[in-house]
Amino acid sequence: MTLQAKPHAEESLPQTEFTLRVNGRDHPLRTDARLTLLDALHDRLGLTGTKKGCDQGTCGACTVHVDGRRVLSCLTLAAQCDEREIATVEGLGTEDELHPVQRAFLEHDAFQCGYCTPGQIMSALGLMAEGRAGSPDEIREYMSGNICRCGAYQNIVAAIRDVAGTEDGGRADDVPQAEGGRP
Amino acid sequence: MTTISRPRLIGPGINRVDGPLKVTGRAPYPNDFAYPGMVHAVLVRSTAGAGRITEIDTTAAERSPGVVSVLTHLNAGPLARGPMTPLGVSPPAPLQDDAILHYGQIVAVAVAETFEEATEAAYAVRVGYADEPAVLDLDDPRAKVRTNPWGRDADRGDVPVALAGAEVVVDETYLTVDNTNNPMGPLTTVARWEGDTLVVNNSTQWASLEGAALAAAFGIPEESVHVVAPYVGGGFGAGLRVWQHVVLAALAARVTGRPVKLVLTRPQMFTACGHRPKGRQRVRLGATREGALVAVQHEARTASAVDDDNFEPTASVSATAYACPNVITRDVQARLNVPVPNSMRGPGTATGNYALECAMDELAYRLGMDPLELRLRNDAAVHPPTGLPWSSRAHKECLERGAELFGWSRRTHEPRSMREDGLLVGYGLAAVGYPWFRARCSARATIRRDGTAYVCSAGTEIGNGAYTVLVQLSAEALGLDPGQVTFGLGDSTMPMAPQTGGSSLTGAVGSAAHEACRALVGAFTDLVADDGDSPLRGCTADDVEPADGALRRRDDPAVHESYRDILARHHRPDLSADGESTPLTADELGMAPAGAFGAKYVEVRVDPDLGRIRVARALSVIDGGRIVNEKTARSQIIGGTVGGIGMALFEETVSDPGSGRIANATLGDYIVPVNADIPDMQVEFAGSWDRANPVGTKGIGEIGLVGLAPAIANAVFHATGRRIRSLPITLDQLL
Structure with missing residues (x-):
């Protein structure tokens, strides 16, 4: 039995030029067109808060916002994001001045190893912006794209409840909103 | 051993000290490290299940854009296998010959300037195989079998006679399947050589072993390997062995002369870094009509890889679980053409306890007895094999307190007798115990001129809360505020520490840190022994106690001097001391050192038409000895x-x-629980300080998982009347 190699190019593929606008800052890039948004953020721009958990769109660790919507950056080609508004965990609070969602995750111990945490937090912000934080069951359902193998789910729900409250259906005003958001 | 006054059983739930770094995405995991000139390595894996490589053609891969090197067994050169460990042999050295031992075995590594280019080159490697039939079944007669592989088989009393004479007997077989650890952080090695020194950022739960294994692989002194792992994206056992990809990343770095990053893909996480191996267990229980156990015979057959002896003591759970005069346990390991397994949270215990606690439930139903009553009646008040008192045990308290919190008395005994909202309701329970494990450990404590402390040991933080509880324990031992203490972990150049495994890290590092801090107090009293300006002149370590950043005389607390003042007067920038903890044996202690105990109570709801199962409630009452931090615990x-x-x-x-x-x-496709699968879970801690270690803890990293499977299986039986004797329990089995 022989594994057939796929035909391959002898030379590098044409490079693609585009600009990633991340947390309000422009980053011109010239890269291999196959580069994912995740690898562009993590490896090229050094924004290592966005994590690779599966590289297959099944775990949510790489969740970022593109034009205000939560997306899986591992399933998004970087070149598709030319001049779109990208928000990552680095655009939230700092260690000394945490964003309210980061603060709530800390207080409720909503993480253990911390690897899925930036994705959970970006997803939590997305869910509040979508008005999907109205009840524990709703939070559980709409946070189910973010796997936490340490099993902090109960505390993640508590943290989001803490920030979102219930009266406004979980809409948070302090979610970073991108201009020209897409439906 | 000098002990300080004992804080309460359950310590304050301070926030994780590493929390701000983690919630801001700034905690550096192994794959967050990058170095100038770094190249990327991607693995090529076998598409044959057993046999030999007949040809391997790397010509196309080597011509692929950006490629720096392609490694195979033809050019890798000799690499020595890592050392024997308490968890078994090290995995085989990679790329040493043409033998294929399992599907997915690493057969080549492509190294290129970018990850995309390395991935493309890996696809271009052509490999031909001469297939041989793969031995995959536990009962395949071709499989090599090891009996009593861990020397833990138990023989107590006369089981055949006791079973023959028992008034009630249960004899059932339970099946468990392969599970895969799947920590969220893909295992990563970033390797680079600085002259003759190998430096690796690596996903590991055992930095000290990693250093020793890499030194062995390359024939270099252990001091020439520096393993760095301040943060690891989970492990659940996956980081307890030194895997082939770790050695290959280091080899690729040596061959290319460049830093190399190798990140396992998620599919590779299923073959390259272990799994919980499948097994079959037969449990025979004999009892009197009143429910007193007279015989326990537990036999387990678990899988391992062809060239491996993974530590998975399963049947031995039954040697210590209950007070029973006649006990046999037998573990057998069958070597199959499967990837090398490893410990997965609660190795052996999670599966062994599953079979035993399901069988206990079956026995309760044969007896017409409350399953709780059966457990209480057979409680092992002393350590069954030796008759020694336990160093601590609140097992009965866990069961009774759990019943009260859960509302067990509302349960009606008959299966299918409880319904709500059109769903079948089932209550199930399991009693659990976790084996005691401790290893030698070292730590170093330093107090600086500004009065802050730094304590370190080569243990690892994998989400266990190690940084936080070790800061708390060190602060307590030095009389400082937790905010004044920093703890260093995850670096093989720090004092030697054992694995973050076996629920042993807090006990091991905590005790070593305790000893280091005590020694540091002694270093301070030594420093002022002849110091006429010090109010502590002439005091020994035993004469003083640390409090509020100072040492004060025990016999006169008003007499004290701060660390800062002592260091300033002696013109010392800091003062350090080393500490080591060595676990005592049962003989030395005069008691059996105990692991954690607990009780698990579960309510399930089953749709009678669709078989859909949901866990509605889960309660754990845990005797983990002293709990350092309520929140992280x-x-x-x-x-x-x-x-x-x-x-x-x-x-x-x-x-x-x-x-x-x-x-x-x-x-x-490999289904793990997501947020919507998880109900409200309740946890309560019971018990007392454990007497076998100076900090009073017992270790709770694994007992949280143990017992859920049998409690759920028993609850499903109670809800439906269907006794499912295999995992996982799925809806099709209930239709």
């Missing part, structure tokens, strides 16, 4: 509970019966 238990729900209802690594190819090697 609770998280350990609820996290384990989530893992246990996965084991019970979702997780199964499915492989092709002909080749062993894993058919569901993604997180979309």
